[in-house]
Amino acid sequence: MLRAGIVGLPNVGKSTLFNALIANAKAEAANFPFCTIEPNVGVVSVPDERLEVLSKISQSAQIIPTRIEFVDIAGLVKGASQGEGLGNQFLSHIREVDAIVHVVRCFENDDIIHVAGSVDPLRDIEVIKLELALADLSQIERRIDRTRKTARTNKEAQIELAALEKLSVALNEGKQTREVSLTEEENEAIAQLGLLTAKPVIYAANVSEDDLASGNQWVEQVREMAATENSKVVVVSAQVESELIDLSAEETAEFLSALGVEEGGLKSLIRATYELLGLRTYFTSGPKETRAWTIHVGMLAPQAAGVIHSDFERGFIRAETVAYKDLVANGSMNGAKEKGLVRSEGKDYIVQEGDVMLFRFNV
Numbered sequence: 001m002l003r004a005g006i007v008g009l010p011n012v013g014k015s016t017l018f019n020a021l022i023a024n025a026k027a028e029a030a031n032f033p034f035c036t037i038e039p040n041v042g043v044v045s046v047p048d049e050r051l052e053v054l055s056k057i058s059q060s061a062q063i064i065p066t067r068i069e070f071v072d073i074a075g076l077v078k079g080a081s082q083g084e085g086l087g088n089q090f091l092s093h094i095r096e097v098d099a100i101v102h103v104v105r106c107f108e109n110d111d112i113i114h115v116a117g118s119v120d121p122l123r124d125i126e127v128i129k130l131e132l133a134l135a136d137l138s139q140i141e142r143r144i145d146r147t148r149k150t151a152r153t154n155k156e157a158q159i160e161l162a163a164l165e166k167l168s169v170a171l172n173e174g175k176q177t178r179e180v181s182l183t184e185e186e187n188e189a190i191a192q193l194g195l196l197t198a199k200p201v202i203y204a205a206n207v208s209e210d211d212l213a214s215g216n217q218w219v220e221q222v223r224e225m226a227a228t229e230n231s232k233v234v235v236v237s238a239q240v241e242s243e244l245i246d247l248s249a250e251e252t253a254e255f256l257s258a259l260g261v262e263e264g265g266l267k268s269l270i271r272a273t274y275e276l277l278g279l280r281t282y283f284t285s286g287p288k289e290t291r292a293w294t295i296h297v298g299m300l301a302p303q304a305a306g307v308i309h310s311d312f313e314r315g316f317i318r319a320e321t322v323a324y325k326d327l328v329a330n331g332s333m334n335g336a337k338e339k340g341l342v343r344s345e346g347k348d349y350i351v352q353e354g355d356v357m358l359f360r361f362n363v
Helices: 014-021 050-058 084-095 119-152 157-172 184-195 217-228 238-244 249-259 266-274 303-309 308-315 324-330 333-340
Strands: 002-008 040-045 060-063 067-072 099-105 200-207 232-236 280-287 291-297 316-323 342-344 355-361
Touching: 002 084, 014 040, 014 067, 014 238, 014 266, 050 060, 050 291, 050 303, 050 324, 060 238, 067 266, 084 119, 084 157, 084 291, 099 119, 099 291, 119 157, 119 184, 119 217, 119 308, 157 303, 184 342, 200 217, 200 266, 232 266, 238 249, 238 266, 249 266, 291 303, 303 308, 303 355, 308 355, 324 355
Parallel strands: 002 067, 002 099, 060 291, 099 200, 200 232, 280 355
Antiparallel strands: 040 067, 280 291, 316 342, 316 355
16 A cells, blocks of 8 residues: 655644545644654545446445555754754654645744744745755765665676766756656665655645635645646645545535535545655456455556455466446446457556456466
């Protein structure tokens, strides 16, 4: 299961957002810095209306969605890379996640004290980006010193050193690691470092209830900045989401409709995180269960089968495959077969988003 870390300055709404993501989470959402010391972890389902449709076609006994793990990481402050505000501990938690959800405060509220005394999302973003970059730069410089000694005679060390030197130059120029073009070999050489600025980022613009539908000037600033680094922005209202937790589906729809939105920002955030990580979904569906399975873009059929069980990959023979839309349009697997829409795919088949699959294998 892949992990996304929720980060940001203190008092921007991280723990409130996390509690809404994980309805029964125990993170304390308090009006003071560092109220989250140990990272809180929770697992959320990825919203996917296709599961319900497939379940009805197959008359499945249960539905099992795919999931993402979210980690609520304590607020970072200026100087975190030097240990300020327990920064070293918090930065180590970020190293362990696959992607970053950067919560940015885009609302005014005199009752919630901003750590810097005023609302300025671009300033806040730069504080976090700088601290992550400084932490990476420190790690890279130490690694360069060690690698340079072995690079004289070791080809692998030479590849790593070349990558490290590229990254050092870029970070000193104010860039992030993910903006640097490296070869496949270079990426593999530095993968174990878990560099903070290499992780993909989604900016969660946390707004007031009144701005959920239309955003505000701060949201536009964040969008303009994010566009320069090819990052996504999702508008959420942590406070609204926390109010939705105890409502029924009908009450939630009515509440959101009154605010001028079709769905809460959390569903958009979960989907965006899933896409950010380069993930795709395929389905298995039958009387027992309809289930979503997570794979990386470009996975071949045997690898996708291996996500279910390693025996499926080792003994893979073929995959009976039909596109979700074709299955739904024909009402059943038999109907899709009669139209010639169910394909027999071999070991070289690249699994597509929304494929409904049945694997044949030797045990």
